[in-house]
Amino acid sequence: MVGPKHSCGIVGMSAENNVVPAIQKSLMIIQHRGQESAGISVYNSEGAIDTVKDSGLVQTALPKHMLGKLHGTVGIGHVRYPNAGRVSRSYAEPLMSTTRYGPLAIAHNGDITNFDQLMEKYLFTGSSFFTNSDSELVTKILSKHSAQYEDPVKAIKATCAELDGAFSIVILMGDRLFGIRDPRGMKPLCIGKIRDGYMLVSESAALDALNGELIRDVMPGEIVEITPNEVKSYPYNINAPKAHCMFEWVYFARPDSVLDGKEVYHVRRRIGEILAKESPADVDLIMPIPDSGRAHAIGFSVESKIPYEEGFMKNRFAERTFILPDQRQREVAVSTKMNPIKSTVNGKRILIVDDSIVRGTTLKKLISMLRSAGALEVHVRVGCPPIVAPCYYGVDMKTREQIIGADHTVEQIRQIINADSLAYISVEGLIEAIDLPEGDLCLACVSGKYPTMIPGEVHRYQSTLKENF
Amino acid sequence: MVGPKHSCGIVGMSAENNVVPAIQKSLMIIQHRGQESAGISVYNSEGAIDTVKDSGLVQTALPKHMLGKLHGTVGIGHVRYPNAGRVSRSYAEPLMSTTRYGPLAIAHNGDITNFDQLMEKYLFTGSSFFTNSDSELVTKILSKHSAQYEDPVKAIKATCAELDGAFSIVILMGDRLFGIRDPRGMKPLCIGKIRDGYMLVSESAALDALNGELIRDVMPGEIVEITPNEVKSYPYNINAPKAHCMFEWVYFARPDSVLDGKEVYHVRRRIGEILAKESPADVDLIMPIPDSGRAHAIGFSVESKIPYEEGFMKNRFAERTFILPDQRQREVAVSTKMNPIKSTVNGKRILIVDDSIVRGTTLKKLISMLRSAGALEVHVRVGCPPIVAPCYYGVDMKTREQIIGADHTVEQIRQIINADSLAYISVEGLIEAIDLPEGDLCLACVSGKYPTMIPGEVHRYQSTLKENF
Amino acid sequence: MVGPKHSCGIVGMSAENNVVPAIQKSLMIIQHRGQESAGISVYNSEGAIDTVKDSGLVQTALPKHMLGKLHGTVGIGHVRYPNAGRVSRSYAEPLMSTTRYGPLAIAHNGDITNFDQLMEKYLFTGSSFFTNSDSELVTKILSKHSAQYEDPVKAIKATCAELDGAFSIVILMGDRLFGIRDPRGMKPLCIGKIRDGYMLVSESAALDALNGELIRDVMPGEIVEITPNEVKSYPYNINAPKAHCMFEWVYFARPDSVLDGKEVYHVRRRIGEILAKESPADVDLIMPIPDSGRAHAIGFSVESKIPYEEGFMKNRFAERTFILPDQRQREVAVSTKMNPIKSTVNGKRILIVDDSIVRGTTLKKLISMLRSAGALEVHVRVGCPPIVAPCYYGVDMKTREQIIGADHTVEQIRQIINADSLAYISVEGLIEAIDLPEGDLCLACVSGKYPTMIPGEVHRYQSTLKENF
Amino acid sequence: MVGPKHSCGIVGMSAENNVVPAIQKSLMIIQHRGQESAGISVYNSEGAIDTVKDSGLVQTALPKHMLGKLHGTVGIGHVRYPNAGRVSRSYAEPLMSTTRYGPLAIAHNGDITNFDQLMEKYLFTGSSFFTNSDSELVTKILSKHSAQYEDPVKAIKATCAELDGAFSIVILMGDRLFGIRDPRGMKPLCIGKIRDGYMLVSESAALDALNGELIRDVMPGEIVEITPNEVKSYPYNINAPKAHCMFEWVYFARPDSVLDGKEVYHVRRRIGEILAKESPADVDLIMPIPDSGRAHAIGFSVESKIPYEEGFMKNRFAERTFILPDQRQREVAVSTKMNPIKSTVNGKRILIVDDSIVRGTTLKKLISMLRSAGALEVHVRVGCPPIVAPCYYGVDMKTREQIIGADHTVEQIRQIINADSLAYISVEGLIEAIDLPEGDLCLACVSGKYPTMIPGEVHRYQSTLKENF
Numbered sequence A, B, C, D: 001m002v003g004p005k006h007s008c009g010i011v012g013m014s015a016e017n018n019v020v021p022a023i024q025k026s027l028m029i030i031q032h033r034g035q036e037s038a039g040i041s042v043y044n045s046e047g048a049i050d051t052v053k054d055s056g057l058v059q060t061a062l063p064k065h066m067l068g069k070l071h072g073t074v075g076i077g078h079v080r081y082p083n084a085g086r087v088s089r090s091y092a093e094p095l096m097s098t099t100r101y102g103p104l105a106i107a108h109n110g111d112i113t114n115f116d117q118l119m120e121k122y123l124f125t126g127s128s129f130f131t132n133s134d135s136e137l138v139t140k141i142l143s144k145h146s147a148q149y150e151d152p153v154k155a156i157k158a159t160c161a162e163l164d165g166a167f168s169i170v171i172l173m174g175d176r177l178f179g180i181r182d183p184r185g186m187k188p189l190c191i192g193k194i195r196d197g198y199m200l201v202s203e204s205a206a207l208d209a210l211n212g213e214l215i216r217d218v219m220p221g222e223i224v225e226i227t228p229n230e231v232k233s234y235p236y237n238i239n240a241p242k243a244h245c246m247f248e249w250v251y252f253a254r255p256d257s258v259l260d261g262k263e264v265y266h267v268r269r270r271i272g273e274i275l276a277k278e279s280p281a282d283v284d285l286i287m288p289i290p291d292s293g294r295a296h297a298i299g300f301s302v303e304s305k306i307p308y309e310e311g312f313m314k315n316r317f318a319e320r321t322f323i324l325p326d327q328r329q330r331e332v333a334v335s336t337k338m339n340p341i342k343s344t345v346n347g348k349r350i351l352i353v354d355d356s357i358v359r360g361t362t363l364k365k366l367i368s369m370l371r372s373a374g375a376l377e378v379h380v381r382v383g384c385p386p387i388v389a390p391c392y393y394g395v396d397m398k399t400r401e402q403i404i405g406a407d408h409t410v411e412q413i414r415q416i417i418n419a420d421s422l423a424y425i426s427v428e429g430l431i432e433a434i435d436l437p438e439g440d441l442c443l444a445c446v447s448g449k450y451p452t453m454i455p456g457e458v459h460r461y462q463s464t465l466k467e468n469f
Helices: A020-029 A115-123 A134-146 A152-160 A205-209 A247-252 A264-278 A294-304 A318-322 A361-372 A410-417 A427-434 A463-468 B020-029 B115-123 B134-146 B152-162 B205-209 B247-252 B264-278 B294-304 B318-322 B361-372 B410-417 B427-434 B463-468 C020-029 C115-123 C134-146 C152-162 C205-209 C247-252 C264-278 C294-304 C318-322 C361-372 C410-417 C427-434 C463-468 D020-029 D115-123 D134-146 D152-162 D205-209 D247-252 D264-278 D294-304 D318-322 D361-372 D410-417 D427-434 D463-468
Strands: A009-015 A037-043 A049-055 A074-080 A095-099 A102-112 A165-173 A176-181 A190-194 A197-201 A213-217 A222-226 A231-235 A285-288 A312-314 A338-340 A349-354 A377-382 A421-424 B009-015 B037-043 B049-055 B074-080 B095-099 B102-112 B165-173 B176-181 B190-194 B197-201 B213-217 B222-226 B231-235 B285-288 B312-314 B338-340 B349-354 B377-382 B421-424 C009-015 C037-043 C049-055 C074-080 C095-099 C102-112 C165-173 C176-181 C190-194 C197-201 C213-217 C222-226 C231-235 C285-288 C312-314 C338-340 C349-354 C377-382 C421-424 D009-015 D037-043 D049-055 D074-080 D095-099 D102-112 D165-173 D176-181 D190-194 D197-201 D213-217 D222-226 D231-235 D285-288 D312-314 D338-340 D349-354 D377-382 D421-424
Touching: A009 A020, A009 A102, A009 A165, A009 A176, A020 A037, A020 A074, A020 A197, A020 A205, A037 A102, A037 A165, A049 A102, A074 A102, A074 A165, A074 A176, A095 A134, A095 B115, A102 A115, A102 A134, A115 A134, A115 B095, A134 A152, A134 A165, A152 A176, A152 A222, A152 A231, A190 A205, A197 A205, A197 A222, A205 D338, A247 A264, A247 A427, A264 A294, A264 A377, A264 A427, A285 A294, A294 A349, A338 A361, A338 D205, A349 A361, A361 A377, A361 A410, A410 A421, B009 B020, B009 B102, B009 B165, B009 B176, B020 B037, B020 B074, B020 B197, B020 B205, B037 B102, B037 B165, B049 B102, B074 B102, B074 B165, B074 B176, B095 B134, B102 B115, B102 B134, B115 B134, B134 B152, B134 B165, B152 B176, B152 B222, B152 B231, B190 B205, B197 B205, B197 B222, B205 C338, B247 B264, B247 B427, B264 B294, B264 B377, B264 B427, B285 B294, B294 B349, B338 B361, B338 C205, B349 B361, B361 B377, B361 B410, B410 B421, C009 C020, C009 C102, C009 C165, C009 C176, C020 C037, C020 C074, C020 C197, C020 C205, C037 C102, C037 C165, C049 C102, C074 C102, C074 C165, C074 C176, C095 C134, C095 D115, C102 C115, C102 C134, C115 C134, C115 D095, C134 C152, C134 C165, C152 C176, C152 C222, C152 C231, C190 C205, C197 C205, C197 C222, C247 C264, C247 C427, C264 C294, C264 C377, C264 C427, C285 C294, C294 C349, C338 C361, C349 C361, C361 C377, C361 C410, C410 C421, D009 D020, D009 D102, D009 D165, D009 D176, D020 D037, D020 D074, D020 D197, D020 D205, D037 D102, D037 D165, D049 D102, D074 D102, D074 D165, D074 D176, D095 D134, D102 D115, D102 D134, D115 D134, D134 D152, D134 D165, D152 D176, D152 D222, D152 D231, D190 D205, D197 D205, D197 D222, D247 D264, D247 D427, D264 D294, D264 D377, D264 D427, D285 D294, D294 D349, D338 D361, D349 D361, D361 D377, D361 D410, D410 D421
Parallel strands: A285 A349, A349 A377, A377 A421, B285 B349, B349 B377, B377 B421, C285 C349, C349 C377, C377 C421, D285 D349, D349 D377, D377 D421
Antiparallel strands: A009 A074, A009 A197, A037 A049, A037 A074, A095 A102, A102 A165, A165 A176, A176 A222, A190 A197, A190 A213, A222 A231, A312 A338, B009 B074, B009 B197, B037 B049, B037 B074, B095 B102, B102 B165, B165 B176, B176 B222, B190 B197, B190 B213, B222 B231, B312 B338, C009 C074, C009 C197, C037 C049, C037 C074, C095 C102, C102 C165, C165 C176, C176 C222, C190 C197, C190 C213, C222 C231, C312 C338, D009 D074, D009 D197, D037 D049, D037 D074, D095 D102, D102 D165, D165 D176, D176 D222, D190 D197, D190 D213, D222 D231, D312 D338
């Protein structure tokens, strides 16, 4: 897939020494999860929480001279993906507030699906809201429950019991650091050991950059608390059926991350191999759509024994367009971003491998460019089954209008993009590549069956889920 | 007095047509009340409130291209004075939120003196706070009471009943616009008629600029609601003793404003006349400290029949230092801001008139400069009695360390500043000049007796006050 | 006069110690001469010239952290007035270059009237130009002559011999510092002694701020060179007739400056006195147009024995509009800038004194505002004779279209602005107030006779001039 | 090679319609040649040249609202690489000036090696210089010769005859557009046909993005002039020996460009094949250093029949560090930029292919990371012979201190970087891969023999060269 299709990224760290440099480095490692804004909060030596956050990439939003003023041994960080209509500095996280438990900062990855119901409930019981962000809602619910519970863990549990949807959250509460994962484990969050403490982070790749070690994932339905010396577990709903977002492996996550026990590069390469078995093609060479399709394409090449070539030059500068906030709206033509390498393409039968197809518009143009450059045939293989339904859990494909697969058959799509052949991996093939039970995955966007109640959509009934909620 | 000693300024407007240009103009007229930040909120045609606000002067914070996107027939505005330690974009007002009553924006001028007690109370009943601003506190209390009252006026009354201190507030609640003044009327707020509606504003000068007409002041202890066609009054505590801040007439307000029935220029000129009677001097000429001492000096000159001269050149550019946020810390020497005009000063016995003395450091330097320029004698007259006690109601002299009069006699001050003579207007003289009953004025900073309970300070007991609170 | 009508300001300093702070302070003192850009160049210890310059006020363009990197014992500075159509960072001065004499920086105040002829001449002999600024032209001519003269003073003399018009220039040539004044002395430039060296500056007020002492003016037609210990003089054309711009005393210069031996405040006050004699009026009070008319009004009041009052509140924030570069275009209505003080004005016969009238539009609005505020009569006295002809020497009134006096009689103007009476000081009165021989003044804008050859205009023939040029 | 090692990029275009959008697009396509600044100049309908330029990437430096104001049918563009010590806005190009021929703009790619001699010569004949840029020098020489020649082509020829070193230049002279290439053709410049005109550009890839067609390269020693309808040729020194920079094919240029008849991707892939023949290795997989080593690695994989894998995750956000000007200095650890993919690396014997080695520091860290990730062996193959000598022609390796190969043997380097084996392509192999005569290439950095006279370095004597210069 070409173009942005992201989520957010979160970090939490508790250590013997100042955590700011390590949190900053971690945020750079998971920068791909969100380029809209970045922020860090730490608990300082005077008992308060300091925050630096702004719109932009980590290196812009968190400049050295600002980070130099932050100091603390426990803290959290966030990179934000620009949800449509919420592009504003006021939405940069962590979100700070003062509650009965003292200063508090929160960073969130996911989408609370019962947001509207909860907001209405709390408005009518005397709350007011400055934003319409999930993080403020979570803060407000948590502070409401604080009136009742002296123990913050109880208040967090009571809060989680009200939330529905996908959420991985880190909470800095004074000098205490909590991590939460929703009962289905839809968004990733793992626990790592670093030299002088422990950390929580959306993707394990950040641990490599810090010479840390992956301990385990936070369990779905678990609250953890980390200190420099230990990881405490407060399970609140760990028997619900899982629903890990399969798209993390297909596209979101870095290839060098390990999510819920499965390394992303390995999954993608296996997707390519399975694709080659399921839908072989008689071509001269295999080409990826850079950068997201490379692992899939290599897998296809190895399995099919057809040579792998880089046939597109990707302009890494053009891509930056959407990252600089004031340029986000600018259209940069596909021809500025990608150019076929003629000597590779000319006179060849080509198979291109992409990770997924959402709209299909870019792919159509790329195929046209390949033909102009002399390609004899252009075949397409896709590492994700046809996307047919919207995602309500944080992926930027929220309406059927954005999704070509919602109302076109594969053959229709093939004609639209003008490919000589088009094949997607099967759902079974994808499950085999990820190597987790089907029941543990969220496949809503390719099956139309949702793991939570979404008005107007089909609910994937699973008995355990019902009992627990 | 030389140097910043300000408050905030607020505006509210309800009219037949778009109010944004008129609110912006009003904010420019009351810009002297606050240069830290500026903001405007309006209720738009889609039922939401839009806000533009930023740090800086009105012209910087509210640029044309941003205001062009704001449109509404009812709205509020704010200019903010930079309270120490709260210099941050998050404190720019109006403060927007969503409550049971729908979208809400609030702008505030004053200081809630029981802030800490109220914050603690609400934290323990389940509220959380993003800032430590008075406006958020008011918003939170108001939203709490909203759970109980369907009628917002009742919730506002219940809110006001909890607040202590000085406050003038405008609240935009959906398409309804309320103005509030504290029961003592410490901060100004007046009602004006404009061509196609009504407005609320801190100072009447804004009405002149809009070709409007001053109707009356909001009564102390009154809530008003304005529409394009009428002013509704909801008194909540109008019998409490008044305590209008005398410093508004002495220094804060524009000379062309009329506050609680008294025109500021006229009061200042009368202060000069009374000073001339109380403490005459045998000098060759009367000179103001520009710009704040001019009206006082003209009054002194007219009464004493001693010629008025401009003996200081004030550098209007140097003064801007403290306004540009990133330059606020920079020290600009007095000699850059002020320079004596030698031909005026040389060989003369001079009397300089200033509005007030807080620290006295600048005055000392100015006297030294006059002597260097050849002045034979330098006498000082001050349009405000000796300031001896801090202000807790929003004026930037919060500790006795900042106030030379707190621990020095007039004679000691005269020696420190090296004047040939030094005299202040008497308290009685000041009251005469303002022409309001002593009991209607807050004279805390010159008397040490406070109109509200301030821990560690003397409370000016007034029986009515007790009964009403 | 209300509104901008400025020139540039220049400084040069050679001392035992780092001159950067003192140059910066001097630029702040002469900031009124130009707000478009500011810059400082110093010769550093490594034999190069370093420059900091940018658009904006001194405090914006020359921020502390940048000036901290500048260090040298000899240097120059500049503040620039925004000439129409030349508003660009590339025009900030000093202008640096490398010539045969090594590194060179130049700062200029004035207008070279034979610019076009000189540019064409040099283009056809192999020069190229990056800008169309006078300073680049001077640099190019100077470097051309450098090929011929080893002694830079000879090259400067040869350069000056080619220039016509108004120019005061400072040149930093390696570690040597030169000052130049055109043969007529149209623009000011004076020499001062400071604690550890000497300085050149457009206005003597800067010397006061540095505790310096005014030595003398640079003579018209003189080149001076200053070192920390002495002032060397290289006269090149000192017998030409003088033509000091009378507008410096009327409006441009600070009241506390002394130009060519005459203190500005004193001149303005005398203008008021003479106006009162020439054109008395039966009124209740005298009011200045702040800030520029104050000294004139005080003179009028003292002579006429009619009370002086401040009847306009001037909004010092609104005025800033034209200073912030990105806001320059914005129209701020007169009513935002000025407001009558009703108690002063109501029911009175008023005489307002302004320094000069160029367009008359603002004055018309102010008179209308006074009448609305209740003034019974409004009389106008003007401290400069009717301006009837353009200025080609650096004042921003370059075409007759901009000048109401060019095609209207005084009576017509009175009707247009709707004054009860209107009188200007006579040319003789102005000359008497300045107290210099008529032949030493440039009166072109009020007489239409120009001291230099201007195509299409009348040349004020003076025999000495002819012989010398 | 990892890290920046760039040149500049230039464009010129003459067409029937507005060329600004097409020039901007071309600059984005050649953005990799310089990220320091960008600029466009066009000849407008009023006979002047307008320029927009600023520091930053094309999308930052040339924002839409600025480009919207540029309009012309003939123009030039430039992207600049940040030479050490010259990072300043004043160095952004095109450089505009006015000469005898009217308005002129120039954009330059290369390094004039006799800069100092020429500058001294012209200083002593009356020129002055504002910068020390090659482009200003060229402008000054050209304008000097303009005094002599009415025909600008003669002046350009006379200018080129004085220049030594590497230079490709586009000159906009009023509405005429010239392109120049130095007599050795060290820097690329090609001619393309677009829909409604002709263009000159550093790399042919820009033609693809515009649906244009590569006509031919500008000949070394040729001046061309393009109009919408034709290409005129004015050869001035076309018989000198060629010296095309081999590094363009190895690293600089985009893989999809064709330089002097040779496609870059194809050359790189052949380098990999030749490397595999010259220095085979018994390993499990071939891995590129992304992104620059991919084509080489694929060539190696195909020739050696050893599988190709992506073993490094490159963080495309970390890389941006050096591009944002205020962040350029920041050190981002290699571990933030690159992370090994464990499943690919663990337990494997790995061969990594990089395009070249200059310092070797990054490579050392990458090898260490591979070993930590479980690699059994790490072998290195390099697509460029050992770099042993500095480049004086525009590549950022100007001193022997920056070059590990200048004073270490291959075996020493192998030990330093801790590789199991290290091999470079031979010079013969490289020449074979490029497929041009050895005598047509500049191999100075790998041979130490320079095609032009460089004081202190060995001159590669070639008889024709001598005769022609």
